Amino acid sequence: MPLRAELQGETLFSYKMSPKEWDDMKQSDLKKFLTLPCCNERAVVKTSALGTQFFAHYRKSEDCILKPESKEHLRLKAIVSAAAESAGWTVTTEYIGYSENGDKWIADVYCTKGKAKIALEIQLSPQTEKELNARHKRYVESEVRDAWFMKDSVYVNSGHSSIHSFPRFQIKHFMDSRSMPQMSDYPLSVAQFVDALLRGGFVWKEDKDEILLYYMKSKCWRCKIDLNVPIGLGDTACSNFDKFICTVPNCSNFYESLMARVDNYELKHLGLTTIGPHHITGNAPNFPYCVKCTSCHAPQANAYTLQDYRDWSEKVGRDSYHVVLSSYSHSGRYELTALSKGKR
Numbered sequence: 001m002p003l004r005a006e007l008q009g010e011t012l013f014s015y016k017m018s019p020k021e022w023d024d025m026k027q028s029d030l031k032k033f034l035t036l037p038c039c040n041e042r043a044v045v046k047t048s049a050l051g052t053q054f055f056a057h058y059r060k061s062e063d064c065i066l067k068p069e070s071k072e073h074l075r076l077k078a079i080v081s082a083a084a085e086s087a088g089w090t091v092t093t094e095y096i097g098y099s100e101n102g103d104k105w106i107a108d109v110y111c112t113k114g115k116a117k118i119a120l121e122i123q124l125s126p127q128t129e130k131e132l133n134a135r136h137k138r139y140v141e142s143e144v145r146d147a148w149f150m151k152d153s154v155y156v157n158s159g160h161s162s163i164h165s166f167p168r169f170q171i172k173h174f175m176d177s178r179s180m181p182q183m184s185d186y187p188l189s190v191a192q193f194v195d196a197l198l199r200g201g202f203v204w205k206e207d208k209d210e211i212l213l214y215y216m217k218s219k220c221w222r223c224k225i226d227l228n229v230p231i232g233l234g235d236t237a238c239s240n241f242d243k244f245i246c247t248v249p250n251c252s253n254f255y256e257s258l259m260a261r262v263d264n265y266e267l268k269h270l271g272l273t274t275i276g277p278h279h280i281t282g283n284a285p286n287f288p289y290c291v292k293c294t295s296c297h298a299p300q301a302n303a304y305t306l307q308d309y310r311d312w313s314e315k316v317g318r319d320s321y322h323v324v325l326s327s328y329s330h331s332g333r334y335e336l337t338a339l340s341k342g343k344r
């Protein structure tokens with residue numbers, strides 16, 4: 001249901017009209033000349049149960065592309081429109097556009113400023129991930145950026161949410177006219193959020209996770225020099241992935257698999273002991289991989305390393321020392337910039 005109507009060549013936005021102006025319009029004879037931009041049918045002036053002023057079809061139009069909207073949707077649309085407007089953008093509600101290959105789309109709140117075009121969409125009704133992606137694609141093809149404000153369940157079902165080019169946000173407290181709709185993941189009302197978003201108050205922050213190599217401080221059994229001996233691998237994304245040496249044969253497996261990630265040149269560069277296969281007493285038969293002294297190059301038997309590791313994890317803690325082997329990113333989120341935080 002639209003927030004926009006035409007009256008004798010002039011565009012009216014219901015959310016910009018004062019309650020007095022709205023009442024006057026309801027009483028006025030002019031209302032007969034109100035038409036809707038979606039289908040040019042006659043419009044009527046209404047107020048929803050949540051107090052939102054809106055226009056409705058005088059009679060049901062067969063070929064109108066506007067779908068019925070809930071009163072919550074209508075109210076959010078009015079709130080988002082007013083916020084976008086106050087952030088200095090030109091706003092058109094229920095804007096009809098076409099993608100390059102002629103697909104028609106209709107944006108809840110279409111905002112322009114110079115060359116920038118943004119569609120703000122409110123999505124409270126269920127929507128399949130496929131349908132949502134198709135709607136997003138139409139915006140991409142039309143060179144319009146889109147941002148989505150979604151009810152929690154819709155957000156959760158919308159697939160991956162943390163995509164830079166496809167911003168999706170959860171909203172709450174929009175069912176009741178006594179409370180202002182809020183963002184679920186930001187300490188802001190929907191209006192404050194839209195204002196910050198359209199003023200460039202958000203930056204995309206990638207979540208960086210790291211592969212860690214844990215080590216302990218030990219001494220060479222032969223020359224007694226200090227050694228940094230690798231004892232485990234971890235991932236900052238989840239400590240469940242942490243792996244530490246635990247038996248004599250497992251030490252060999254651990255060092256052998258470590259070689260697949262990092263070579264001796266790199267280990268030396270990181271200040272750690274190097275690794276090699278050595279068939280010596282103190283290594284399990286057929287499990288020859290162990291660390292070597294950085295100074296005298298004597299292999300350190302795994303039985304010796306494991307004993308040292310047990311004392312170390314009890315006294316110092318097995319995850320006390322680490323180096324970073326690599327970092328990667330798998331998701332991210334929009335964060336308020338320090339500047340816009342300071343303004344609040």
Ligand SMILES: [Zn+2]
Nearest residue numbers: 036038039064
């Ligand atoms: Zn219509």
Ligand SMILES: [Zn+2]
Nearest residue numbers: 220223293296
């Ligand atoms: Zn040594």
